[in-house]
Amino acid sequence: MHRFFSWFPKYRLVRNWSTMSTQHNMYKYSPPVNRSMKELDRSFFTKKIPLVVVKFKDPRNISEFAKNYKESILRIPRIPHVIKLEYKDGHAPSKTVACDNELVTKGVLLTDKITNVQDVSKVLSQGAVDYLNEKQAELLPYEYTLDYNFWKAEEILRSVLPEEFLDEVPTGFTITGHVAHLNLRNEFKPYDSLIGQVILDKNNKIECVVDKVSSIATQFRTFPMKVIAGDSTNLVVEQKESDCTFRFDFSKVYWNSRLHTEHQRLVTDYFKDGEIVCDVFAGVGPFAVPAGKKPSFVLANDLNPESFKYLQENITLNKVSDFVKPFNHDGAEFIKQSANILDNFREESNGVVRHAIKLRGKKRRKGNENEPQPKQLEQQYKEYIIPKNISHYVMNLPDSALTFLGNFNGVYNNIDPEIYKEMPYVHVHCFEKYENGEEVSMEELHKRVFNRILKEMDCSADILPFEAVAFHLVRKVSPTKPMFCCSFKLPKEVAFKQ
Numbered sequence: 001m002h003r004f005f006s007w008f009p010k011y012r013l014v015r016n017w018s019t020m021s022t023q024h025n026m027y028k029y030s031p032p033v034n035r036s037m038k039e040l041d042r043s044f045f046t047k048k049i050p051l052v053v054v055k056f057k058d059p060r061n062i063s064e065f066a067k068n069y070k071e072s073i074l075r076i077p078r079i080p081h082v083i084k085l086e087y088k089d090g091h092a093p094s095k096t097v098a099c100d101n102e103l104v105t106k107g108v109l110l111t112d113k114i115t116n117v118q119d120v121s122k123v124l125s126q127g128a129v130d131y132l133n134e135k136q137a138e139l140l141p142y143e144y145t146l147d148y149n150f151w152k153a154e155e156i157l158r159s160v161l162p163e164e165f166l167d168e169v170p171t172g173f174t175i176t177g178h179v180a181h182l183n184l185r186n187e188f189k190p191y192d193s194l195i196g197q198v199i200l201d202k203n204n205k206i207e208c209v210v211d212k213v214s215s216i217a218t219q220f221r222t223f224p225m226k227v228i229a230g231d232s233t234n235l236v237v238e239q240k241e242s243d244c245t246f247r248f249d250f251s252k253v254y255w256n257s258r259l260h261t262e263h264q265r266l267v268t269d270y271f272k273d274g275e276i277v278c279d280v281f282a283g284v285g286p287f288a289v290p291a292g293k294k295p296s297f298v299l300a301n302d303l304n305p306e307s308f309k310y311l312q313e314n315i316t317l318n319k320v321s322d323f324v325k326p327f328n329h330d331g332a333e334f335i336k337q338s339a340n341i342l343d344n345f346r347e348e349s350n351g352v353v354r355h356a357i358k359l360r361g362k363k364r365r366k367g368n369e370n371e372p373q374p375k376q377l378e379q380q381y382k383e384y385i386i387p388k389n390i391s392h393y394v395m396n397l398p399d400s401a402l403t404f405l406g407n408f409n410g411v412y413n414n415i416d417p418e419i420y421k422e423m424p425y426v427h428v429h430c431f432e433k434y435e436n437g438e439e440v441s442m443e444e445l446h447k448r449v450f451n452r453i454l455k456e457m458d459c460s461a462d463i464l465p466f467e468a469v470a471f472h473l474v475r476k477v478s479p480t481k482p483m484f485c486c487s488f489k490l491p492k493e494v495a496f497k498q
Contacts, residue, residue, distance in 0.1 A: 028112070029076065031151045031159040040197045045148040045156065050115040053107040053142040054132065055085055061135050062108050069128040074109040078150065081109045083142075109142065117141060153202040161191060170195055174257055177237025178207040179250050181225075196229030207231050210250070222304075225251055242267070242290040244318050248310040253284050259396075262474045262485065263287055266394065266427055270487070271296045274384055275391035278338050278424075280331045280404065284310040285324070287394050292320030295355070297386060299341055301327040301334040322355045323384075331397070335407040338390060339415050346386045354381040390424045393490070398429040398483050402449075405456040412495040423489045428453070429474065433481045446471045449484055463493045 031045050051074065056062055062082060066073050074081045085107045114123050117139045121129055132139070148156070157169050170188055174181045180199055184192055189211070196209035208230035212223050227235075235251045241260055248255060263286045271277055271291050279288045279300045284307055288300035292315070300315075302308050308328040315324045325345055327334060334341070359377045395401040405428065412420055430452070432445045450466050457464070474483040 029146070031146075031155055033159045035160060035162055037160045038191070038194060040194055040201075042148040042201075045146075045151065045159075047146045049112065049144040049146065051112060051142045051144050052110045052114045052117055052120060053083065053085065053140050054110060055107045055138040055140055056135055057137075058135070059106060061137070062106060065128075065131060065135075066108055069125065069131065072111055072124050072128040074111055076112065079109075079144065082106055083109060083144075085140075107140070107142075109144070148201075153198050156198050156202075157195060160194060161188075173199060173209075175203075175206065176250055176255060176257055177239050178205065179235060179237055180206045180209045181212065181250075182209065182228075183212045192226065192228040200229040208235065210235075222252060222254055241286060242293075244285075244289045244293065244314075246284055246286065246289070246310075246314050247317060248284045248314075249306060252306040253304060253310060254307070255284065255286075258475060259286065262396075263290060265472070266392075266485075267291050267294065267296075270425060270427070271392060274387065276342060276387050276389065277392045277394060278334070278341075278390055279394045279396075280334055281395060281397040281401070282311055282326075283307050283396075285314045287396065288324050289314050289318050289320055292322075292324035293318065295320070295323040295384070297345075297353075297384075298324045299327065299338065299345065300324055301329050301331065303328065303330055322353050331395075331404050332407045335393070335404060336411060338393070339412060342388075342390060346388070349386060351386050353384045353386060355384060356380070357382055388419050389422070391422075392424055393426045395426065395428040398431050401428050402430050402452050402456050405453060406458060408490055408494050409458060410495070410497045413498065417492075417496060420492070420495065423492060423495065425487055426490050427485055427487045429483065429485050431477065431481055431483055436480055438480070442473070445482065445484075449486060453486065453488075457491075457494055459491060459494055463491045464488060 028049065032047060034041075034044055037044070054062075054065070056065070066081060084105055110120065111123065114120055120132075120139055124132075131137075151159075154169060158166055161169060165187060168185075170182060170184060180203065182195070182199075184195065188195065192211050196211070199209050200206055209228050210225040211228050213226050236247065236249045239246045239248075239255070239257070241257075242264055246255075266287060267290045271294060273294050273296065275296050277288070277291055277296050277298045279291075279298055282288045282298075282300035282302045283304075284302075285300060288298040288311070291298050300311060302311060305328065308326060311326045315321050315326060327341065329337070357380045359379065395404060397404075405426075408426070430449060432449050434440050434445070446469075447466070449471065450469055453469070454461065454464065469486050469488040472485045472487070474485050476482050
């Protein structure tokens with residue numbers, strides 16, 4: 001599974017505390033401040049809050065008092081108003097027995113407006129005071145200790161980062177397997193290990209925190225990263241998505257958990273059982289593996305040797321090897337040879353795949369050893385005819401996929417046109433960046449992308465009309481950089497172009 005985390009916006013914690021209306025109270029529960037801290041010192045974050053605790057002879061009075069005199073008790077998020085009490089010698093009881101009336105090991109904390117016993121009668125209502133007197137309650141001074149574990153990640157970071165950065169403290173990260181991935185802005189990079197360690201401490205499912213050092217600029221869509229906290233020796237993760245498990249080295253392949261819904265959209269809305277899908281830039285299989293589970297037949301290709309290695313592993317891991325075939329070719333060559341690759345696949349399988357059906361036999365009940373062993377079911381198979389034609393091309397390389405469209409020119413020149421009475425869909429992903437401050441409509445962005453498609457395929461709007469292209473906004477990478485998926489049927493005039 002993939003998850004996205006963000007911390008509380010500025011001062012939300014304080015705004016939600018109805019009992020805290022002054023700057024003094026806000027400061028009281030904030031962590032200590034040390035803006036010169038470069039390496040995390042957890043012991044620094046300790047603060048003692050002077051309070052008063054009520055000790056009742058009868059433990060049942062605790063809930064009664066808290067219910068009837070709510071304004072008299074401590075009401076601070078994450079601080080319980082009912083606490084374990086210490087004996088007079090300062091040692092805590094070894095065991096708390098709530099139902100034993102002879103052992104009173106709990107007390108109730110009074111409102112933080114009271115910092116010493118002498119103020120109780122001045123602050124509490126007369127009814128609350130009378131109740132305490134009637135029950136012969138004992139009032140004791142109490143110091144509540146707040147430590148590093150009490151505060152959330154944003155609160156800690158706001159107490160150590162320079163003041164000029166407090167309006168935009170890093171607020172989010174992506175989790176992939178056991179790795180948290182940040183995109184720290186340049187001004188925060190000198191504090192990367194401090195930020196990373198706090199994130200690591202405050203999220204028990206994270207074992208490693210990495211920061212993206214620069215943009216994706218490599219041939220294989222990977223980005224340089226720096227391990228800023230945790231175990232730097234193991235970046236091989238397991239990620240759950242679309243009822244599949246993906247294993248890969250996060251530092252060596254491209255993976256973006258934000259594309260989960262896009263993977264699912266194409267597999268669900270477009271791919272049909274038994275169709276042939278060519279995944280030109282398959283990565284570790286986020287389109288190919290779920291499609292193989294439908295099942296669709298997928299010819300999955302990626303040039304990156306590491307992606308290809310984990311693509312093979314994920315095909316096996318998810319038991320889709322009957323339907324997903326991995327390749328390690330250049331994307332342009334894969335498109336040009338796609339018809340031949342399909343023919344070879346059909347020839348190797350004699351045009352049919354016999355897929356084992358999962359058997360659900362009767363199991364022997366636990367604890368009944370005398371029950372006869374259930375009869376073993378004979379393995380059954382379902383036959384799937386491999387089509388002669390490709391139904392979909394997926395091109396999820398948004399930075400440059402459009403430049404590969406020219407490879408469809410004449411791609412079926414040596415193929416019997418009767419096989420492609422129904423032309424395949426092309427699903428090409430791309431960015432369409434525009435300038436800051438530029439007023440541009442979504443329709444205008446669609447037309448810009450459309451013109452790029454025509455140019456790369458060397459065809460006109462008469463061959464591929466604007467209305468024949470479906471534009472889907474996948475996400476906005478930044479306010480001026482939308483990512484689109486453009487789906488259209490490959491024109492015959494292009495595919496059979498001489």
